[in-house]
């Protein structure tokens with residue numbers, strides 16, 4: 294097993310990263326022995342990982358971070374760094390390595406205050422003498438100010454600092470930043486590759502693995518969730534049951550309310566799991582006695598945490614809604630495929646009866662119009678339109694007939 298094993302269907306990307314990690318390791322080894330650095334190193338200080346949602350750009354960056362921090366003794370015997378087991382690999386993958394700092398958007402944007410400490414850290418030396426790694430998930434969510442802060446740091450990196458930026462596409466990142474990055478693009482893994490991974494890694498039965506992989510069309514995390522979490526399967530089934538129910542206005546409004554409520558419930562659950570615990574941890578860190586008053590001047594810090602949690606809640610709700618809309622889009626794509634006489638790539642084979650009924654009862658033009666209505670809803674949500682309003686407009690447009 295190595296850190297690259299979880300990158301499904303990304304052999305080219307893994308090979309590039311593996312070569313860079315070997316050269317990076319040679320650099321560290323030479324420096325420790327006070328030797329000159331090896332020439333023609335494949336290691337660079339800034340990387341940009343792009344690829345469609347679910348292809349695993351964050352996992353690729355995380356695996357690379359682990360390989361850079363690998364301290365396995367096998368490296369000295371010619372083995373590749375990235376064993377997956379040593380303390381360096383393990384903590385980097387887990388997110389607890391002292392020299393790997395990950396930043397992810399909690400809301401619609403990564404604010405400059407979210408980046409400030411990280412940028413400062415990027416100018417310091419790594420504690421363990423290897424690499425100071427800054428991993429920015431959702432780099433497309435850097436706003437103007439936070440992107441500029443990152444740009445300054447990427448322009449003048451400290452000798453052992455590595456920036457790993459992840460975004461859906463290269464156009465999502467400021468030209469000035471991306472021109473300084475080595476770019477790696479991940480492609481959507483094949484349904485077969487995802488199914489194999491679910492069997493091999495998660496011990497899923499081959500048939501269930503194939504169904505989950507097909508239903509999620511190469512989105513690795515969603516496929517795993519669908520294969521392992523009954524609640525996710527239930528949610529998907531209820532979303533796929535919607536199209537046939539949308540016959541009159543009342544039913545459309547009810548369906549919209551259900552979609553929004555389910556997403557809100559997801560956000561609430563996550564908040565219940567995390568918010569109180571984070572607040573307790575922060576209070577402990579600030580030195581408050583149990584149930585006692587917080588020290589002077591710390592109210593602002595608590596307020597920052599509450600702001601972050603509120604942004605995260607909104608984001609979780611929107612992400613959850615987006616998954617449902619993705620399922621609906623896949624459903625109508627299947628309807629369209631049937632109407633055009635192609636059964637080859639049906640994603641939702643388990644909903645075949647509903648697909649057939651809608652395919653017979655409507656035209657390809659109306660199906661296309663419905664797919665567009667879902668796209669319009671996603672765009673509206675991106676622009677912060679109130680979720681219920683956007684989803685109601687969509688379900689009305691999906692109405693049969």
Ligand SMILES: [Zn+2]
Pocket residue numbers: 362363364365374375376377378379380381382383
């Ligand atoms: Zn290792």
